[in-house]
Amino acid sequence: MTHWEDELAELAHRRGRALVGYAYVLCGEQRQAEDLVQDALVKVFSRLRRHRGPAAPAPGLHPLDGERSGTSEAYVRRAILTLYLDEYRRRRRWRGVRHLVASEDRARGPASGATARADVAAALARLTPRERACVVLRYFEDLTVPRIAEELGLAQGTVKRYLSDATAALRNLLQVPLDQPAGPTPTDRRAGR
Structure with missing residues (x-):
């Protein structure tokens, strides 16, 4: 040593x-x-x-x-x-x-990942088909807005509107338990619901 x-x-x-x-x-x-x-x-x-x-x-x-x-x-x-x-x-x-850092108010349990995935799937099901397609292509397939517009045959501005409306709807849907009615989304307001 x-x-x-x-x-x-x-x-x-x-x-x-x-x-x-x-x-x-x-x-x-x-x-x-x-x-x-x-x-x-x-x-x-x-x-x-x-x-x-x-x-x-x-x-x-x-x-x-x-x-x-x-x-x-x-x-x-x-x-x-x-x-x-x-x-x-x-x-x-x-x-x-x-x-300044976002944090959850409660601790997550071991099943929270599966529950979160189920909540997201249920919230996606409540979107219109075009909104859902835009969200899936943007956030799950990681495509850019121009690429999504090309894939769906839409204008880029239309894709941006669908993404914005879907994001607002998902935010409302995922903050409120799904068994309770969520407030009207921008899509609901446009459709007169």
Whole structure:
């Protein structure tokens, strides 16, 4: 084993609990504290590992500071603090922008994927045939508007109108449970329903 491996093993064995305790005081959670210690050890000792070879410092000297070995615990403690503060800042920044990201109000269950597919299929069935064809070609076949117009023999503006009307209808249909009547869609209003 190289010197840094011996130092890592000794530090983890002799001071591991103290390092986890230090991290626990910072974060207040056992698992997060253990993760912080592990990440800090990797961060500090991965630097030591890169220093092996002909350019390595003399035995007993620490490549990070040129001091006698045994100062690794200070480096690890500093790395724990830095990692904790980085995570804290990330969480605080996330809280400031979290509201900009769409999220569901309730947790999805294991059957939610199948239920969502069934809901989409039922909502598609309630569209007119041309709207349904435009939606399927655009969002399931990933065709462009000009390509859809070519496939269906329609003008591009007509395809855009069908897509817009169908999107509004699907939005209304999928936000309201399908057993309840949805509000009138743009297609329903045009048709006088």
